[in-house]
Amino acid sequence: MGLSERQQRIYEFITKFSRDKGRPPTIREIGGHVGISSTSVVNYNLNILVREGLIQREKEVSRGLRVVGAQARSLTGELANLVQIPLLGKIAAGHPIPVPEAGLAPYDGETLSLTRDLIQEHEGLFALQVKGNSMIDALINDGDIVVMKKQETALNGEMVAVWLKDEKETTLKRIYREKNRIRLQPMNPTMKPFFADPRNVEVQGKVILVVRQLQKTPA
Amino acid sequence: MGLSERQQRIYEFITKFSRDKGRPPTIREIGGHVGISSTSVVNYNLNILVREGLIQREKEVSRGLRVVGAQARSLTGELANLVQIPLLGKIAAGHPIPVPEAGLAPYDGETLSLTRDLIQEHEGLFALQVKGNSMIDALINDGDIVVMKKQETALNGEMVAVWLKDEKETTLKRIYREKNRIRLQPMNPTMKPFFADPRNVEVQGKVILVVRQLQKTPA
DNA sequence: CTTGACACCGAACAGGTGTTCGTGGTATAA
DNA sequence: TTATACCACGAACACCTGTTCGGTGTCAAG
Structure with a gap:
């Protein structure tokens, strides 16, 4: 037996x-x-929809309403579009950053879910929360979350996290290899670059x- | 801050x-x-669980209760944890920003999918891509995507997009109401605030x- | 001791919510 | 014509539900 147009709209509304x-939804919301x-x-x-087997009701x-079919439909598609990124810890100027272990121990801590269209690369990703204002020259604020890809080398112009051995300091900058030195360029174009010895970086x-949640930052 | 045993049991019960x-569940069922x-x-x-970011409530x-985060991975769970945000256009210094229409015309343009745990509010959301470097004092770069909630008023300390009528300019700042003026505070604490007449903002x-995709930005 | 934060209880209230009842219109079949 | 489903409306009812308020007890800081 078919559904009236009204019943179809009800069903679609409940699903959505x-x-x-x-x-x-409640009856009145519907x-x-x-x-x-x-x-x-x-x-x-609604009782007709129950009779047709499209929804279930609890008296x-x-x-007390639930759509019965509807699951496997677009679900797998959307789900496949999600990538889970482990939130490994904090990144602060004075400390080395935690990087993912090579071992494939299943990560069970906090994770960050992002849709795939925000990210072009998907291997070796991890996330860190920035602590402190030291990276403001990279346009990154206290509390921001940075998603990183683990790698030991970098192409010119890439934004990287580097550990400066002598200074014992972590920083986020764009990297440029020059003759006998490395230029670390802050993202904010009004600021001056920092030069370092290749053996030091x-x-x-x-x-x-980079993701910044504004509401969690108290004024 | 940790959860008490009672709060854990509440959280588990809601999930289950x-x-x-x-x-x-309703409050009394819990x-x-x-x-x-x-x-x-x-x-x-429940309010504590909200504060800890484990659930969200609708007043x-x-x-009006919803489990958020990686745990709630029931079949419908992950999908329900996604929120679609319409990408309405660009935001640039010299132009007013596009805001969503009051009409409930279904949006069919580009959208941005984010997981719910990144966002505390869900009504009237829209997204814009920043054009130009004019908002660097708000730690926002060219190409960044800002997710906004439509509202005409703002609490002190909130980060808002304001249209300065006299200057014919859009800007992103933290807003503070003072005696007979409005203080617009750049996010970068090293920069000076801007003062404006209330009738002008x-x-x-x-x-x-704020979301910044690094790879898409050409060096 | 006093103060304040924290956790909890019971009660009451206003509005939300599912249910039921009486009514009426419109087809189709007898 | 009458009868009978089918579909719809508004109102009323009783219970459900979130919110709020006054009050109690504990514990650590002052």
Whole structure:
């Protein structure tokens, strides 16, 4: 038996609402969005959807409603678009950064989920939270999260995290190899570059992405 | 800060309940299963879980509760943890920014998918790509993507996009209301604030998140 | 001792929510 | 015509649900 147009719209709304909000809608929320003024009409049509096997209902509980099919549909597609990045710790000026171990021990700590379209490379990724204002010349603030790719070398112009052995300092800069030295260029073009001896710099990884959450930073 | 045993049990119950039943529990359902007689105590502990970033709540909505983060990986979980943000266009110093229309016309352009744990607010969100270096004092670079929430007012200390009518200029700053003026504070603490007449500033929205993709920026 | 933060309890309130009932319109079949 | 599903509306009811408020006890800092 087919569905009326109204019933289709109800079904689609329930699906969308549940996905967006993480909870099923109430009868009145359905009515409001589908254009039904009476709750009993919504109730009536919901019972038809139950009869058709499209949803399940639990009696006398608020939002006692659930879409039954619908799972495997676009789910796998969206899910495959996610990449999980381990949040390894903090990055601060005065300390070496934690890098992922070569061992393939399954990481079980905190992770950061990002959609794949934000990231071009997917191997050896890890994330760190910036501590302190020392990297402000790289336009990176206290509390920012940097997503990095582990690598020991870098191409000219790449934004890298380097460990300066003599200074015992971690910093984020764009790297340029010159004749007998390495130029570390702050991202902020108004600031002057820093020059270092090649033996003094140790590339820890390349910065892929920077994420700043504004709300968590108290004024 | 760690969780008390009670808070852990609440969190686990919410996770399990949501997965099993397809809807979040009510406050009283939580209390009944965790062994708390008073709804206010459940409410109290729920707010702590929100503060710790483990769940999100929607005010005055039944079952307005949602588990966030890597744990809630039920089938529907991950998908429900994604939020789609319309990418409305560019933001540049010399132009007003595009803001979402009040009409609920379904947006069909480009969107940005982010996981919910990166974002605390979910209503009226939109994203813009920064054009030009004019916002470097806000630690925002050319090409960065800013996620904003549409709002016409702002609390002190919030990072907002404002349109300066006289200057015909858009800028991103922290906003502070003072006696007869408005102080716009660059994010970079080494830079000086800008003062403006209240009639001259028009708040366009609050900055929620900043994302910088390093690879796409040519050296 | 006093103060304040923290955790908890019970009660009450306003509004949300599922359910039910009476009513009416519109087709199709007898 | 009458009968019968089917679909819809509005109102009322009883219970559910989130919120808020006053109060209690504990514990560490002052």
